[in-house]
Amino acid sequence: MSQLPPRQQQIVQAHAALIVSVVQATQNPQLRAPVDQLLRTSEENGWGALVAAIRRILNGSRDMSLFAQLDEEDSVIVEAILRGLQDPHSLPDPTAKPDPVLAAPGLAGMIHACTRGDVQALELLAQMAEQMTQVGGDMGRMGGLMRRLVEGERNPDVLLKGMSAQGESLVLAVLEELGKLEMH
Numbered sequence: 001m002s003q004l005p006p007r008q009q010q011i012v013q014a015h016a017a018l019i020v021s022v023v024q025a026t027q028n029p030q031l032r033a034p035v036d037q038l039l040r041t042s043e044e045n046g047w048g049a050l051v052a053a054i055r056r057i058l059n060g061s062r063d064m065s066l067f068a069q070l071d072e073e074d075s076v077i078v079e080a081i082l083r084g085l086q087d088p089h090s091l092p093d094p095t096a097k098p099d100p101v102l103a104a105p106g107l108a109g110m111i112h113a114c115t116r117g118d119v120q121a122l123e124l125l126a127q128m129a130e131q132m133t134q135v136g137g138d139m140g141r142m143g144g145l146m147r148r149l150v151e152g153e154r155n156p157d158v159l160l161k162g163m164s165a166q167g168e169s170l171v172l173a174v175l176e177e178l179g180k181l182e183m184h
Contacts, residue, residue: 010103011076016092018042019077022054023084023091032058050074057081104170108177114150125150138167145171154178 012019018038025035035058043051049069056066062082067075084091110128113121125146132143145159153159154175160168 008076010106011073012080012092013096015077015080016094016096019080019084020091020094022057022081023088026058026085047074050077053078054081057085104173105177108174108181111146111149111174111178112181115152122150138164138170141167142170149174149178 021031021035021038025031039051039054049071053066053070053074057078062085066078066082070078080090080092110121110125114125129143129146132139132146134140135143141162145153148159156172156175159171159175163171
């Protein structure tokens with residue numbers, strides 16, 4: 001998995017349990033019932049295209065038509081499932097905690113979209129910031145910084161106050177990604 005670009009790594013790790021469960025259910029039909037329940041719940045929560053592709057995989061499909069109606073995130077998940085079927089060593093560890101620094105490109109992209117007036121990105125970022133603030137610690141501090149980042153604050157001396165080394169890494173990675181985006 002480490003050979004994937006950071007955003008794809010983040011997506012795969014975030015959905016590791018689903019990816020591994022689908023691969024295991026494909027290889028052992030006795031494991032399919034819990035996956036079917038998970039798929040029903042996912043479909044109810046708006047993941048219809050992904051669920052349809054996974055059901056096709058569970059029924060034996062392995063062709064490119066699986067990707068026809070999928071967005072980027074869903075495509076990464078399906079690709080990870082197919083890769084896991086071919087090479088079980090490529091499967092993500094469902095017990096591993098995602099590296100927060102891998103979130104930097106996604107966060108920076110959302111912050112950048114907000115600065116460009118994207119209302120949907122602003123709503124999503126506000127929800128994320130609220131959830132992060134509730135977690136506390138570095139995540140809480142990062143959640144509290146979102147508004148300042150959207151408003152244009154880029155001074156690391158201001159943004160890094162009170163952060164641990166891991167929190168500093170995330171903030172610096174977000175700033176680096178924002179710098180790349182703002183150059184275009």
